Every structure is written in C-alpha cells, then in structure tokens.
Amino acid sequence: MTSSIGEANVTAIASFLVFVGITLVITWWAARKTRNASQFFAAGGQISAVQNGFALAGDFMSAASFLGIAGMVSMSGFDGLIYSVGWLVGWPVITFLIAEPLRNLGKYTFADVVAYRLRQGPVRVAAGISTLTVVAFYLIAQMVGAGELIQLMFGIPYRWAIGIVGGVMLLYVLFGGMIATTWVQIIKACLLLLGATLLAVLVLAHYGMNPLELFAAARDQYGASVLAPGKQVANPLDAVSLGIALMFGTAGLPHILMRFYTVPDARTARRSVGIATSLIGFFYLVTFILGFGAATLVGRDGIKVFGEKGNMAAPLLAETLGGTGFLGFISAVAFATILAVVAGLTLSGAAALSHDLWGHAIKKNKFEERDQLRIARYATIGLALLAIVLGVVFEGQNVAFMVGLAFAIAASANFPALLLSMIWKRFTTRGAVASMLTGTVVTLVLIVLSPTVYDELLGYEAVFPLRNPGVITVPLAFLVGILASLSKREPQAEDAFAEAQHRMHFGPKPTGGTASSSAPRRAP
Amino acid sequence: MTDAELERIVARRWRLGALLTAVMMAAYFGFILLVAFAKPTVGQLLAGDRVSLGIVLGAAVIVLAPILTAIYVRWANRHYDSAIAALRERQ
Numbered sequence: 001m002t003s004s005i006g007e008a009n010v011t012a013i014a015s016f017l018v019f020v021g022i023t024l025v026i027t028w029w030a031a032r033k034t035r036n037a038s039q040f041f042a043a044g045g046q047i048s049a050v051q052n053g054f055a056l057a058g059d060f061m062s063a064a065s066f067l068g069i070a071g072m073v074s075m076s077g078f079d080g081l082i083y084s085v086g087w088l089v090g091w092p093v094i095t096f097l098i099a100e101p102l103r104n105l106g107k108y109t110f111a112d113v114v115a116y117r118l119r120q121g122p123v124r125v126a127a128g129i130s131t132l133t134v135v136a137f138y139l140i141a142q143m144v145g146a147g148e149l150i151q152l153m154f155g156i157p158y159r160w161a162i163g164i165v166g167g168v169m170l171l172y173v174l175f176g177g178m179i180a181t182t183w184v185q186i187i188k189a190c191l192l193l194l195g196a197t198l199l200a201v202l203v204l205a206h207y208g209m210n211p212l213e214l215f216a217a218a219r220d221q222y223g224a225s226v227l228a229p230g231k232q233v234a235n236p237l238d239a240v241s242l243g244i245a246l247m248f249g250t251a252g253l254p255h256i257l258m259r260f261y262t263v264p265d266a267r268t269a270r271r272s273v274g275i276a277t278s279l280i281g282f283f284y285l286v287t288f289i290l291g292f293g294a295a296t297l298v299g300r301d302g303i304k305v306f307g308e309k310g311n312m313a314a315p316l317l318a319e320t321l322g323g324t325g326f327l328g329f330i331s332a333v334a335f336a337t338i339l340a341v342v343a344g345l346t347l348s349g350a351a352a353l354s355h356d357l358w359g360h361a362i363k364k365n366k367f368e369e370r371d372q373l374r375i376a377r378y379a380t381i382g383l384a385l386l387a388i389v390l391g392v393v394f395e396g397q398n399v400a401f402m403v404g405l406a407f408a409i410a411a412s413a414n415f416p417a418l419l420l421s422m423i424w425k426r427f428t429t430r431g432a433v434a435s436m437l438t439g440t441v442v443t444l445v446l447i448v449l450s451p452t453v454y455d456e457l458l459g460y461e462a463v464f465p466l467r468n469p470g471v472i473t474v475p476l477a478f479l480v481g482i483l484a485s486l487s488k489r490e491p492q493a494e495d496a497f498a499e500a501q502h503r504m505h506f507g508p509k510p511t512g513g514t515a516s517s518s519a520p521r522r523a524p
Numbered sequence: 525m526t527d528a529e530l531e532r533i534v535a536r537r538w539r540l541g542a543l544l545t546a547v548m549m550a551a552y553f554g555f556i557l558l559v560a561f562a563k564p565t566v567g568q569l570l571a572g573d574r575v576s577l578g579i580v581l582g583a584a585v586i587v588l589a590p591i592l593t594a595i596y597v598r599w600a601n602r603h604y605d606s607a608i609a610a611l612r613e614r615q
C-alpha cells in the first residue's frame with residue numbers, strides 16, 4: 001500500500017513544534033518557581049489529585065504501549081491482547097499497598113521509605129544501584145525506540161532524532177524540574193488519550209459503533225483464530241513469570257513512585273492513583289480497538305510493509321481514516337509521548353544520584369540545599385548525555401526486551417524491600433541491602449542466560465529457560481531479605497518501628513501549627 | 525490515642541489491601557493460566573460468533589482493575605480517613 005509515512009509531513013512537524021513550543025513556555029514558567037530541591041524533585045508537593053492522576057498515566061503510557069500493543073493486536077489478534085492486560089494489573093497493587101505509606105514516610109525517592117528506620121549509607125547505595133539500573137535499561141529501550149520511530153515517521157536521521165529527544169528533555173528537567181515534567185506528562189497524557197480515542201471512534205464508526213461488529217469483521221477477514229489464543233502463551237511458566245514482573249514491577253518503578261511525593265498528602269496520593277488506573281485501563285481498551293481496526297481497515301499486509309512487528313499499525317490507521325493530517329497529529333503525539341517518558345526517567349535518576357547517593361550516602365544528610373539542587377542539575381546533564389550515548393551505541397539492536405528487564409529488576413530489587421520495610425518490624429539494614437542487590441544482580445544474570453539474550457542475540461542455546469525471570473527473582477528477593485534480617489537483629493530498627501507506623505498513617509508532623517483536623521475553637 | 529484503636533484500623537487497612545491484591549492476582553493469573561491450559565474454552569465464540577470468551581475475559585480483567593481501586597479508595601475516604609482523624613483529635 002502507499003503511505004506518506006516517512007515523508008516530511010507538514011502537520012506532524014507543525015504539531016510537534018507547537019507541542020515543544022508550549023512545553024518550553026511551561027518550562028520557563030516552571031523554572032521561575034523551581035528555587036529549591038523540594039520544588040525540583042517534588043513540585044513542592046502542590047500537585048492536585050487529578051493533575052497527578054494524569055501525570056502518572058503520562059509517565060506510564062509509553063509509545064511502546066501505544067504503538068507496540070496496537071501493532072501486536074493488529075498482527076496477532078487475541079495474543080496481543082493477553083500481553084497488554086499485564087501492563088495494567090500493577091496499578092491496583094500500588095494503590096492497595098504502596099502509595100499512601102510511601103507518601104507519608106518519604107520525601108523524594110522510594111529509598112526514603114526503605115531507609116527510614118535502617119542505616120542510611122548501605123540502603124541508599126543499594127537503592128541507588130537498583131534505581132539507576134532500572135532507569136538505564138528503560139532509557140535505552142525508550143531512546144532506541146524513539147530514534148527508530150522518529151526516523152520512520154518524520155524521515156529525520158536516527159542520530160538527529162536521538163539528539164532532539166535528549167536535548168529537549170534536558171531543557172525540561174534541568175530548568176523546570178518536577179513542575180515542568182509534571183505538566184509535560186499531563187499535556188502528553190491528554191494528547192495521547194484524545195488522539196487514541198478519536199481514532200477508536202473513527203474505527204467504530206465503520207462498524208455502527210459496535211465493537212462486536214469490528215471483531216466479526218476481523219473474524220471474516222482472518223478466520224476465527226484471530227479471536228482465540230495462538231502461540232503467545234506457549235510456555236505457561238514464562239507467561240506467569242512475565243506477569244509477576246509486570247504486576248510487581250509497576251509498584252517498583254522509581255519514576256512512578258517519585259510522583260507520589262508531588263501531592264500534598266496521602267489522601268491525594270490515593271485519589272490520584274485511582275484516577276491513573278482508570279485512565280490507563282481506558283487507554284488499553286481503546287488500544288484493542290485500534291489494533292483490530294488496523295487489522296481490518298488497513299490490513300496486515302499493508303502494516304507489514306513498515307515492519308514485521310506492526311509498530312506502524314496505529315499511524316497507518318490514522319492515515320487511512322483521517323488522511324495525512326491525522327497521521328501527522330498521531331506521529332507528533334508519539335514523539336511527545338517518548339519525550340515525556342524520557343524526562344520522567346531522567347528526573348528519577350537525578351533524584352537517586354543527588355538525594356540518595358550524594359545527599360545521604362556521601363554527605364550523611366549534612367549539606368546546603370542549594371548544593372543539592374546544583375548536584376541534581378549536574379546529574380540531569382550527565383543522565384541526558386548518557387541517554388544520548390546509549391541511544392547511539394544501541395542503534396539497530398533489538399532492545400525491546402529491556403523494558404521487560406527493567407520491570408523485572410524493579411519487581412525484584414525494589415518492591416520486596418519496599419513492602420518489607422513497611423510491614424515487618426524485624427526487617428534490617430542487612431536484609432534490605434541483601435534483598436535489593438540480589439534482586440538486581442540475579443535478574444541481570446538470568447536475563448543474560450535467558451533465551452532472549454542467549455539465543456536471539458548471541459545464537460547459543462539458553463542456559464536458563466525463562467524469558468523473564470520474575471517468577472524466580474521476586475520470591476528470591478523476598479526470601480533473601482527475610483533470611484538476612486533473621487540472621488542478625490537490629491534493635492534500633494525495631495525500636496523505630498512504632499514511630500514509623502505512626503507516621504505511615506498520620507503523616508509527617510505538621511509544621512508551624514497548621515493542624516488541619518483541629519476543630520474550630522468555640523467562642524466562650 | 526490508644527494504640528489498640530490505631531492497630532485495629534491499621535490492620536483493617538492492610539487486610540483490605542491484601543485481600544484486594546489477592547483478588548487482582550487471582551483474576552490476572554487465572555486469566556493467564558486459562559489461556560495457557562484451556563485454549564479451546566478461551567477461544568469459544570459468543571454473541572453470534574462475533575467475540576471470543578477470551579476477549580471478554582481480557583477486557584473484564586482490565587475493567588476489574590479500576591473497579592477494585594475504586595472500592596479501596598471509597599473505603600479509605602469514608603472509614604480510614606475519619607478513623608485516623610478521630611484518633612488524631614484525641615492525641
């Protein structure tokens with residue numbers, strides 16, 4: 001089929017320039033409000049529940065989920081759907097177990113919570129390592145995806161695309177910190193939801209607004225097998241293992257967890273994650289419609305012209321239904337989506353470097369806040385350069401598995417330590433460090449030995465049979481954390497448990513007599 | 525404030541959280557295992573052969589996530605917050 005994908009598209013370039021223009025104005029406005037570390041890392045805790053709900057959704061809905069899942073569904077029907085269900089199920093876990101205690105116990109990073117009653121140095125170093133590992137793999141996947149996507153959609157050379165993403169993202173984070181990053185996420189989430197919904201409505205308009213008719217059309221075209229499970233879940237253990245990594249990895253992603261510090265209190269954190277879950281769930285339902293719509297209205301053969309995996313299914317669908325103009329808009333939305341996700345990742349990496357490693361592990365929490373802000377900005381520049389270098393180094397490599405790897409590390413290294421530190425009195429420094437390091441290292445080793453890397457990249461038979469090691473590494477990290485804690489008691493940590501429990505539910509002590517719950521004094 | 529009262533409401537929160545997490549896990553992993561071990565059932569066509577059971581179940585798991593979240597948020601907004609506020613008053 002003929003398509004103008006890859007040609008200079010006026011609407012795409014104009015939409016993208018408008019997006020960058022608006023977000024840079026917001027960054028300029030945010031820069032004037034970013035005067036201290038709390039504003040830089042946590043937007044001063046002034047973000048509302050609805051704003052944070054959209055920002056969380058924006059941080060999470062990557063171009064990979066939009067283009068990748070629509071592509072998978074278009075190419076393999078129901079099999080693509082199985083995969084996408086897993087991306088949502090971690091969000092309720094965050095709501096039920098993590099969001100509120102995290103907000104009440106921490107300041108900028110999830111390590112604040114783990115280290116709350118433990119020895120700061122070792123815990124911060126271990127959490128810094130796991131955070132930076134997660135961020136690095138997630139960044140590689142995003143940057144390489146960005147380069148390829150932008151090359152394909154806009155016809156811009158790969159390295160230029162990497163440079164543009166790295167450069168614009170650097171401006172957002174460096175000058176606007178969390179305030180600018182939050183607004184970039186909100187705008188991006190609105191654009192993505194708007195674009196995807198519009199596209200889905202156009203698809204359904206072809207089928208009398210009835211999804212059943214759409215599925216029936218797909219069945220007529222590709223046979224009943226398109227609606228039934230195929231080869232995707234060939235190995236059940238593999239599917240469960242990926243499921244564990246997705247479910248608990250979401251609750252261990254540093255850039256997601258960091259968002260709960262941008263709201264004023266635990267109640268707002270709870271409401272915001274409720275809103276985010278609804279938005280993301282709605283988005284995945286819409287993505288199914290897009291996938292099936294692309295299969296029926298564009299056709300698999302036409303989509304395959306632009307890549308076997310079908311990543312161009314949604315843009316091609318936009319072109320088929322709305323012409324070059326709509327294609328341009330959807331392309332610009334995909335570009336904006338990548339920019340926003342990369343900005344969120346960079347900010348969480350900068351927080352790990354300047355708050356956990358520099359502030360707590362090196363400076364022992366004795367520093368001028370101005371200096372911390374300066375270090376955070378150096379860290380941001382360093383991470384942006386690293387992102388660009390990684391993007392260039394991994395050009396042309398198959399990096400799709402790295403998102404799964406990032407989730408597996410987040411699920412194994414961060415989630416068990418975070419949960420144990422909140423609920424178990426006997427949890428110790430030794431347990432936390434052992435759990436986080438085991439989670440990081442064993443996950444990395446098993447991924448290298450797995451079919452994903454061993455067979456497909458190196459061409460040998462894999463030593464370890466599972467593609468994602470979550471089913472081994474998450475229980476292992478819990479076990480190691482528990483056994484290491486039991487091996488030697490830490491009386492100070494146990495003594496501080498009651499106070500930590502109190503703060504987990506009542507929040508930090510109000511400063512300056514603003515106890516909100518005190519009843520108004522009655523007149524005498 | 526009595527520690528016993530705090531412990532009671534805190535225990536209720538963790539219990540509800542653990543229960544809802546278990547429901548989410550059961551639904552999601554149940555779906556995966558069904559797809560793995562009962563492929564013909566999951567591929568069964570419904571509603572005039574226009575949709576498969578698998579698609580309905582997949583969509584149901586997705587819809588369940590915000591529903592469970594809403595149940596928790598409502599409970600916490602109504603009961604947990606007021607219990608904590610009452611305890612704080614008496615501090």
